[in-house]
Amino acid sequence: MAQQEIIFAGFGGQGILSMGKFLAYAGMDENMKVTWCPSYGPEMRGGTANCSVILSTDEIGSPVVTSPDTVIVMNRPSFDKFEPTVKPGGLLIMDADLIPDESLRTDIRVIRIPSQTIAQEIGSKTIANMVLLGALVKNTGIVPTEALLKSLKEHGKEKFYAANEKAIQSGMGFTV
Template sequence: MVSQEIIFAGFGGQGILSMGKFLAYAGMEAGLNVSWLPSYGPEMRGGTANCGVIITDEAIGSPIVTRPTALVVMNRPSLDKFESVLQPGGLLILDSNLVTRSSERTDIDIISIPAQTSAEELGNKRAANMVLLGALAAKTGIIAEDLLLQSIQRHGKKDFFEVNQKALAKGAEYVPAHSAS
């Protein structure tokens, strides 16, 4: 059985919704059932933003993710809000440059990545979200890298494709070899 329920969360303008959208499109390309449900505050850029993505080979009864198997956070308020709903044994990926505290959970797998720094080293700080997405894809194995790249190429901004490709690879480097769950 293939099944992941993921919440991506952070501030508007960080590419939170884009991460979910690219993953959902890749899931469709893989022939899986997908759901992408965005949520953002009225402020948009700088306000809160999150989205829930479900990728499964089973029917999806509701697009609302209430007990995620994975959580990707790009700021502390998102960690504060969603940490407690992550399933035991779930995966937490966080941007250690922006999340100013460690997780209080001991029953989850945590990958802490300096995504802002990594993206800056690649030449574009706006690719920090793709670094985190690369780690998620590598750790869970839910979507093949080529399908994720295809999704980004088809549905993302063309002038960011090369840096996004590098950012995905950089994120995967933070995942120990052979650790796909």
């Protein structure tokens, strides 16, 4: 892997920025070059939020992501905005519980995951983001699973670690 560019997008409060942050920390632990750029509206919780992450074995020329390899979307407005930006051959991971729409693109891989339902079964809808993050790691191989779990343990809240780990493992069951 030379470089992978990812966009995470959804409503504020869904853990969008956290997904990117945990992935960025995992990349740093793997001695990769990393950028993490958050973006959110002034209303924060309930407003739209997104972040871009670039992981690379080489120097990163710009932190700006315009044609991502992978996009994870957790709401309809984010789907509408970012689905067209996925580069051909790229990956779109969608929260199927919150986005009933299907992608009409035939030049990308799409994974629809009922992450709200899975997270609720584990114990809390607040970990739906971790289900999607597990699918990202499994389908891209961007970082080893162990590196992601280490990132969660070191940079997340300890009381949520067990549920987050279970959510990540659940998400890893979804492949293209």
